[in-house]
Amino acid sequence: MKTEVLDKSIVLCRACDLVVRKRALPTGVRALCPRCHTNLYDTPYCSINGMLALCITALVLYFPANFFPVLEMHFLGSIRTTTIAGGAMAVASQGYWVVGIAVLVAAVIAPGLLILSILTQVLIVKYRLKVPFFRNIYKKLLKQHSLLAQLSMLEIYMISIFVSVFQLSDYTDLYFGIGTFCFTMLFIMVIFMQREYDIEHMWSVLDE
Amino acid sequence: MSKLSRPPQGESLGLTNCPTCKFLCHLEQGNCPRCGQAVQSRDRTSVQKSWALLITAAILLFPANLYPITIMTSQGQVRQDTIFSGINHLVHLDLLPIAIILFTASILVPMLKIFGLALYLTAISYRLPISKRTLMAGFHIIEWIGRWSMLDLFVISITAALINMGQIWDAKPAPAATAFALVILLTQLAAKVLDTRLLWDRLESKDDTN
Ligand SMILES: [Zn+2]
Numbered sequence: 001m002k003t004e005v006l007d008k009s010i011v012l013c014r015a016c017d018l019v020v021r022k023r024a025l026p027t028g029v030r031a032l033c034p035r036c037h038t039n040l041y042d043t044p045y046c047s048i049n050g051m052l053a054l055c056i057t058a059l060v061l062y063f064p065a066n067f068f069p070v071l072e073m074h075f076l077g078s079i080r081t082t083t084i085a086g087g088a089m090a091v092a093s094q095g096y097w098v099v100g101i102a103v104l105v106a107a108v109i110a111p112g113l114l115i116l117s118i119l120t121q122v123l124i125v126k127y128r129l130k131v132p133f134f135r136n137i138y139k140k141l142l143k144q145h146s147l148l149a150q151l152s153m154l155e156i157y158m159i160s161i162f163v164s165v166f167q168l169s170d171y172t173d174l175y176f177g178i179g180t181f182c183f184t185m186l187f188i189m190v191i192f193m194q195r196e197y198d199i200e201h202m203w204s205v206l207d208e
Numbered sequence: 209m210s211k212l213s214r215p216p217q218g219e220s221l222g223l224t225n226c227p228t229c230k231f232l233c234h235l236e237q238g239n240c241p242r243c244g245q246a247v248q249s250r251d252r253t254s255v256q257k258s259w260a261l262l263i264t265a266a267i268l269l270f271p272a273n274l275y276p277i278t279i280m281t282s283q284g285q286v287r288q289d290t291i292f293s294g295i296n297h298l299v300h301l302d303l304l305p306i307a308i309i310l311f312t313a314s315i316l317v318p319m320l321k322i323f324g325l326a327l328y329l330t331a332i333s334y335r336l337p338i339s340k341r342t343l344m345a346g347f348h349i350i351e352w353i354g355r356w357s358m359l360d361l362f363v364i365s366i367t368a369a370l371i372n373m374g375q376i377w378d379a380k381p382a383p384a385a386t387a388f389a390l391v392i393l394l395t396q397l398a399a400k401v402l403d404t405r406l407l408w409d410r411l412e413s414k415d416d417t418n
Contacts, residue, residue: 075377167303
């Protein structure tokens with residue numbers, strides 16, 4: 001019985017297992033572990049409708065961002081373009097398939113799955129949370145979330161585009177394509193989406 | 209009395225966080241009531257797993273740095289660049305900011321990561337006189353910054369896709385690219401697999417009361 005009372009009012013630090021008494025927090029304030037300074041909890045600000053809007057926008061941008069060229073090179077009168085997947089295929093076709101897969105997963109597949117996963121989660125929370133079948137899907141998606149989030153590296157790809165432009169600008173003229181614009185917008189949408197998203201809150205929806 | 213000398217750990221109360229959904233579980237339950245994942249207080253094999261991944265990564269760091277990572281052909285002239293000589297070349301082209309970015313992402317971060325994780329693992333096994341708080345802060349930085357090493361691989365893929373005009377102008381990845389990709393993968397896994405709570409179980413040693 002004593003532990004039952006404990007359960008509601010304490011948290012354990014994920015990094016060091018310290019027992020910390022939980023207090024109510026104002027919005028936007030985070031509680032840190034007093035011993036190791038790891039993030040403990042915050043008041044989740046998790047707007048389901050906001051995330052739905054961001055997911056749909058991101059999904060719409062995802063296709064042009066991946067199918068239109070992100071860079072165009074004008075060289076001796078000819079124009080070369082490349083898409084993100086095109087870059088991955090180029091290295092894979094030279095025999096460096098480990099590199100090709102890494103690029104493809106980090107810049108195309110993981111971000112795409114992440115957007116789809118969050119969209120599905122949001123739709124389930126909004127409309128079908130009571131149905132056991134969808135509840136199970138919801139749990140499975142939440143379990144995969146941190147892996148997908150860690151694998152998507154849109155921000156790093158973004159910087160890579162600029163690094164490539166500067167590196168090559170000495171030799172030739174480079175132009176940004178429509179793909180670059182869509183990719184930048186996609187990147188911004190995903191940043192906002194991940195700011196809204198709170199995994200603890202998504203799990204806690206199941207308890208209600 | 210014992211409470212003063214030893215801050216309460218979840219383990220001593222028979223409680224733990226579910227590794228997947230962070231739900232507070234009783235250890236005797238065995239499985240998390242919310243998501244069904246098996247729960248355990250500490251993953252004691254995680255130090256071993258982490259060492260194994262880290263040592264493999266450290267070995268691969270040599271081919272990754274010693275072999276060429278790109279092959280450039282320009283008007284029939286072939287030029288092979290290692291990570292370091294490529295950065296050096298950028299310095300000579302007066303692209304200092306780009307050189308600094310690539311140096312950080314491709315040389316500094318992987319080396320710091322391997323060194324930092326090795327230090328961290330040694331600290332767990334041998335009670336090194338280093339403040340645990342410092343180690344933990346370092347670990348969080350390592351976890352976050354490790355992804356940025358992918359930058360070089362992205363740049364290589366963009367360059368290889370744009371520049372392929374046979375003998376006139378051509379860019380290709382070279383053997384170090386695969387080794388480098390594996391170094392990033394293995395170091396990320398080594399950090400992810402490690403159960404950091406093991407470090408804090410050794411509070412009796414006087415060097416690290418906080
Ligand atoms: Zn802690």
